Amino acid sequence: MKIHGENLTTIWEGADGASVEVLDQRVLPHLVESVTLRSVSDAHRAIVDMTVRGAPLIGVAAAYGLWLASLCWPARDFRPGLVRDAEYLKGSRPTAVNLAWAIDTLVAEVGALPEGADVPSALLAGARRIRERELAHCRAIGEHGVRLLEEAHRRAPGRPVRLLTHCNAGWLACIDWGTATAPIYVAQERGIPVEVWVDETRPRNQGASLTAFELGQQGIEHHVIVDNVGGHLMQHGLVDLCITGADRVTRRGDAANKIGTYLKALAAKDNHVPFYVALPSSTLDLTLGDGVAEIPIEERGPEEVTHITGWDGSTLRTVRVTPEGSPAVNYGFDVTPARLITGLITERGLCAAEEAAILRMLRGAPGAP
Amino acid sequence: MKIHGENLTTIWEGADGASVEVLDQRVLPHLVESVTLRSVSDAHRAIVDMTVRGAPLIGVAAAYGLWLASLCWPARDFRPGLVRDAEYLKGSRPTAVNLAWAIDTLVAEVGALPEGADVPSALLAGARRIRERELAHCRAIGEHGVRLLEEAHRRAPGRPVRLLTHCNAGWLACIDWGTATAPIYVAQERGIPVEVWVDETRPRNQGASLTAFELGQQGIEHHVIVDNVGGHLMQHGLVDLCITGADRVTRRGDAANKIGTYLKALAAKDNHVPFYVALPSSTLDLTLGDGVAEIPIEERGPEEVTHITGWDGSTLRTVRVTPEGSPAVNYGFDVTPARLITGLITERGLCAAEEAAILRMLRGAPGAP
DSSP states (O other): OEETTEEOOSEEEOTTSSOEEEEOTTTTTTOOOEEEEOSHHHHHHHHHTTSSOSHHHHHHHHHHHHHHHHTTSOTTOOHHHHHHHHHHHHTSOSSOHHHHHHHHHHHHHHHTSOTTSOHHHHHHHHHHHHHHHHHHHHHHHHHHHHHHHHHHHHHSTTSOEEEEEOSOOSGGGSSSSOSSSHHHHHHHHTTOOEEEEEEOOTTTTHIIIIIHHHHHHTTOEEEEEOTTSHHHHHHTTOOSEEEEOOSEEETTOOEEEETTHHHHHHHHHHTTOOEEEEOOGGGEETTOSOHHHHSOOOBOOTHHHHEEEEEOSSSEEEEEOSOTTOOBOOBOEEEEOGGGOOEEEETTEEEOSSHHHHHHHHHHSSSOO | OEETTEEOOSEEEOTTSSOEEEEOTTTTTTOOOEEEEOSHHHHHHHHHTTSSOSHHHHHHHHHHHHHHHHTTSOTTOOHHHHHHHHHHHHTSOSSOHHHHHHHHHHHHHHHTSOTTOOHHHHHHHHHHHHHHHHHHHHHHHHHHHHHHHHHHHHHSTTSOEEEEEOSOOSGGGSSSSOSTTHHHHHHHHTTOOEEEEEEOOTTTTHIIIIIHHHHHHTTOEEEEEOTTSHHHHHHTTOOSEEEEOOSEEETTOOEEEETTHHHHHHHHHHTTOOEEEEOOGGGEETTOSOHHHHSOOOBOOTHHHHEEEEEOSSSEEEEEOSOTTOOBOOBOEEEEOGGGOOEEEETTEEEOSSHHHHHHHHHHSSSOO
16 A cells, blocks of 8 residues: 555565565554564564564464564574574563464474574564465455445445444554455545544544544545544444454454554444444454453553643653652453454455354355364 | 632632633643633533533523523523523533433423512522532432442452542532432442543543543542553453442433443443443433433544643644544444443442333432422
8 A cells, every 4th residue: 555655565575585574563654664683682672562563463473573583583493483483572562463474384394494594584584475365364354345335336336335334453553455454445546435433532642543544545535533432433324333343252253453443333233333343253253152251461561541642743652641649541342242343354354253154155165274 | 629729619609799600621630720700691501612512510500690691691581592592501501411410400490470579589599509419419419329338348458449530520510419329429428449441432532631630639548540451451350340420321321321331231231240320310311212212422532532732841832643634433422321320329238230120210309309
């Protein structure tokens, strides 16, 4: 997708053959800068401090991080380094399942190699494959999801389709296309007008800063709203459908996503607005059933709530919005029960948010995760 | 209630006999300052720019504004001024019914006076009476509402009662005590431990800046959370009850309150958490039935969404949080249907959110509005 008219992705290999470049998502939309990762600790830090964020992108960044790590492992015995650095990277963010999936996939592949094998080359090939896979999956999610927008447009052809999304499940959370946004970009290719309500998504404002930015750069009509507004819009018939991303979806279809997603799903249900979750099937965690009880929810630092960073006209500046001495609590995600989800949009197609349908979808198509 | 250990109210008469002082709520919690109102346009501006806010306080400020206006009316014919300035003040905020109620009450009283009557003295007496009435009503709301906290404490005596509130329906929104907070302050007097989840309340952050501030100053345990968190807390049994204020409640019990209240009420219903709305009965608008269809919802400027003001360590500073060129939409209120409200807490007692119960409560007690 485009930034200032130029086609970019969120992560690419450095020209020196020993580094990775990532778009710095902490300074968007105010500055467009990249950060160079040269070591596993650079990659770990980029995930922890959210230089990169978004479940699919985190997985790819971690995969490249394992490659960067391997450049320092002794050639004669890579296994201790592999185990240590894989655990280290998996500990960087607890909620997104893609991260663990990417690392586990690479560990299994590389762990099977004989002593003396070219482990760095194998990991680089693996990271590239995961990157290409995520990219292709996002495009496929767009192809499947656009049917929902086409239908909505057929029902009300005289105006744009009005879609609400929460957080950033856009191309900035992935490599390109995005998950929740992919159907929007494919709709744009097909000439279907779409207007997006962009939830600000406190506390880190990924909607206001990233989703609004990428939609604007791509020329998609949108309005930023605070997270409190969605229910009112749905009560008044101003939302045709909701699409969000997910960080982890259980086999029963419960979806962990950015904190506040559950509230929008409740409002959608209460107002008969379809609520879809877009995800690559690598985000499915079949080991879990009851998402509310079983998905670990990351608690982040209170300063993300008490302080806000923005552009003061000449520089990024952080201001405190709470009284000195008032403590804050900061849960990063919540779980939307499957009963509130109209359907899942994956690279394999549309699917009901229920165990039998999910397992059928996974069995039915080749390359199940 | 206290600020820096000193007992204060939100509005008081100036020593010069021709002005009114109000706490400047735009700079709290970072600065504690008052603003002097000397004319009807000062009062109008203070309401429009939210130097004063909160339905009960707006009503009192408008009442004093009409008094300030009267100081400039010709003694021989006050009626044209009365009509003009009453309309002017009523136009300052559209959603709060207390504003219209206060002005209409004074207009009816003063309109009945003979030519040559001392209109300014009558209006000053009327404004004082409305102020005292709001104060007494808040205290009474506290006395009635504390029963809910006492009950919750009896059910789980080993820990504080955990209450969630949205926006600021505290003493800063009133004269003293508050509406939603009055039960908390009365509980404090009675030694019942209460812990409050304070919704930040974007876009103007009245929770993070005002509710957190007044609770902290009063020594009430609290945590600030972003508006997205409440559903997650309720899913995990961390909220015993919700109490919010209201800007207008219809005869059927539908409640207009700060945008986002509806989402919390949905989450409360979904998790069997009692959801109460605290209000002086002057906030009831018996002329309206279906709140979602009939209550006018104020749309405010987009800059409240795109920009955030906070403390940078030495001064108040405003930063932009959205991309340049991304438009924003800013609805100030939403309507929570009565079916999601467990009950109303008014100065007359607890009452179901339904027409028959509301009318019975109003008939049963003296001094109906």
